[in-house]
Amino acid sequence: MGHEPAGAVIKVGKNIKKFQEGDRVFVHHHVSCYSCRYCIQGNYTMCDNYQKSNIEPCGLSEEFIVPKWNIERGGILKLPESISYDEAALIEPFACCIRGLNKISIKHGDNVAILGAGPTGIMHTLLAKTWGANNIVVSDINQFRLKFVEKYDVITVNSNQENLDSIIKENTGNIGTDITILATGSIKAFETSLKITRRGGKILLFGVPSVGSKFELDLNSMYSNEQIIIPSYGASEIETNQALSLISDKSIDLLPLVTHRFQIRESSDAFKCAHDAFDAMKVLIVTS
Numbered sequence: 519m520g521h522e523p524a525g526a527v528i529k530v531g532k533n534i535k536k537f538q539e540g541d542r543v544f545v546h547h548h549v550s551c552y553s554c555r556y557c558i559q560g561n562y563t564m565c566d567n568y569q570k571s572n573i574e575p576c577g578l579s580e581e582f583i584v585p586k587w588n589i590e591r592g593g594i595l596k597l598p599e600s601i602s603y604d605e606a607a608l609i610e611p612f613a614c615c616i617r618g619l620n621k622i623s624i625k626h627g628d629n630v631a632i633l634g635a636g637p638t639g640i641m642h643t644l645l646a647k648t649w650g651a652n653n654i655v656v657s658d659i660n661q662f663r664l665k666f667v668e669k670y671d672v673i674t675v676n677s678n679q680e681n682l683d684s685i686i687k688e689n690t691g692n693i694g695t696d697i698t699i700l701a702t703g704s705i706k707a708f709e710t711s712l713k714i715t716r717r718g719g720k721i722l723l724f725g726v727p728s729v730g731s732k733f734e735l736d737l738n739s740m741y742s743n744e745q746i747i748i749p750s751y752g753a754s755e756i757e758t759n760q761a762l763s764l765i766s767d768k769s770i771d772l773l774p775l776v777t778h779r780f781q782i783r784e785s786s787d788a789f790k791c792a793h794d795a796f797d798a799m800k801v802l803i804v805t806s
């Protein structure tokens with residue numbers, strides 16, 4: 519709970535030299551070991567220690583402890599003056615998006631579809647624009663979220679009311695997208711991604727599917743169309759640092775994503791607000 523926290527250091531453990539009381543920091547809950555076979559091969563979030571490492575009791579807490587193990591491996595980032603706590607609380611999801619786009623090797627001029635216009639869908643949109651994507655189509659079924667993403671000068675599609683497949687074909691010379699990003703765990707969206715991605719194109723499986731989600735694939739079609747499905751789970755300290763620098767040098771402004779703030783005692787209202795998403799993007803829980 520509360521795995522995207524930012525705050526101030528109130529006490530420093532013995533032999534910790536890099537931090538002092540009062541430092542403003544972002545804390546990454548999961549940290550890789552950076553020395554096992556997974557880590558050496560670059561699969562940092564597959565490291566056995568990644569999910570084992572954590573903060574105590576959790577980030578949704580007025581005070582918490584960061585183990586020395588995490589600190590020694592880059593699990594705390596000092597915040598420059600230019601970055602607010604609100605922005606710092608967005609480092610973790612933003613880092614996950616950066617990792618996904620790095621894995622899928624998005625290039626200048628790529629035609630991109632983003633399925634899901636929630637906070638990470640918007641982050642992918644902003645990153646894809648910064649990376650120089652050509653045509654960006656964003657789809658959702660939530661009208662508030664579609665209206666929200668419109669201001670980023672992308673084509674928006676309500677996939678309950680419009681035919682996403684034909685809009686993509688129209689915008690890509692009847693070819694399909696080079697890259698489709700699934701910023702939703704919906705099985706229906708996955709099915710759509712196979713239809714709208716061009717032969718040889720790439721699909722980023724980013725949104726978390728429910729446990730046990732099943733899908734029947736036509737392996738012959740997969741083989742002859744050479745579509746590439748790339749899952750991306752979590753982020754390492756490489757991407758949290760990239761996220762911090764993109765936010766702090768003002769390359770990407772994430773603050774408009776913060777639509778609601780709740781006090782920690784109102785946490786259950788905050789979760790309801792984020793889950794219902796009537797008029798919510800990123801919902802922050804604060805302690806003051």
Ligand SMILES: [Zn+2]
Nearest residue numbers: 551554557565
């Ligand atoms: Zn490792």
